[in-house]
Amino acid sequence: MNKDDKIYVAGHRGMVGSAIKRRLEKEGYTNIIVKTSKELDLTNQAKVDEFFSVEKPDYVFLAAAKVGGIMANIESPGKFIYDNLMISTNVIHAAYKNNVKKLMFLGSSCIYPRNCPQPMKEEYLLDGKLEPTNEAYALAKISGLKMCEYYNKQYNTNFISVMPSNIYGENDNFSKESSHVVAALIRKFHEAKVANNEVVEIWGTGKARREFIYVDDVADACVYLMNEYSEDQHVNIGTGEDVSIKELAEIINEVIGFKGRIEFNTDKPDGMPRKLCDVSKLHSLGWNHRVNLKEGIAKSYKWFIDTLEKF
Secondary structure, three states: OOOOEEEEEEEOOOOHHHHHHHHHHHOOOOOEEEOOOOOOOOOOHHHHHHHHOOOOOOOOEOOOOOOOHHHOOOOOHHHHHHHHHHHHHHHHHHHHHOOEEEEEEEEEHHOOOOOOOOOOOOOHHHOOOOOOHHHHHHHHHHHHHHHHHHHHHHHOOOOEEEOEEEEEEEOOOOOOOOOOOHHHHHHHHHHHHOOOOOEEEEEEOOOOOOOOEHHHHHHHHHHHHHHHHHOOOEEEEEEOOEEEHHHHHHHHHHOOOOOOEEEEEOOOOOOOOEEEEEHHHHHHHHOOOOOOOOHHHHHHHHHHHHHHHHH
16 A cells, blocks of 8 residues: 555444554555445445445455444344445445455454364364354354455455454443443443442353454554455454453453452353464464553553543
8 A cells, every 4th residue: 555545444433443544544644534334324335336436445444344242242133244244245346346456354253163173273264153142243244254255256356354353442342232341341340340349240151262452453463464465365363362251350350450259150151162363374474463461451441441431
């Protein structure tokens, strides 16, 4: 990408999209296009086609998606599959029709099978059944990834896909109803500390293991790969390190300073037993993460406190 190329960041108000926008601005890119969901409904094909035909972006980061935690995925699978299928289909097809030089599709590590061998290599995609609690979201993301691959084969486009592991950080969603685990636990521990509660309850056994990557690291990897990578196979973005949910809770507790005890509600689901990405391909391409988990959680908690009135 040249510094004056027209770059469209879809989903710029979300956690990843906003971080990509910040990263591009930091690196001196001067022609960044953004639209809010009210200004451009990405599930509306006609509106998306009109936008691309008028703006003619050179590069596209497709970070827009409907996202949420286990509860949101269980309660609204129809909404998750419809919105995410429509967003990816409309944007990818419009990018093809309007001769976009390169598009990056952002997926999620939940695309891998529930009982996937660990760490999860890129080639393990579609080797088994998906995790039922987020199957609708995963199917939509797999479809977007495959659409990029098939368009490359048929139309000679340059559409690439990346699969970040569990992302957290600035501009995360701290909603009680739809947040992911890091944001949910930061809010729980903070509110318990403020209320001087004796207990924080956490869903599941605490034994499930997850890999977490700070959002600014994800954005840095995305910009790097947009400039350096042009193959069909998607690339995992992660740290190559995981922790149990119990260990995560203890780190968050240490950062926030809650004095009570932690209890695990084993009647609630754990989700996938383990999700750890194999990032050897990413490392071989010359990129490594910079922010460790405790540092990232401290940054996330500071952002949460600074913007508490939002929530």
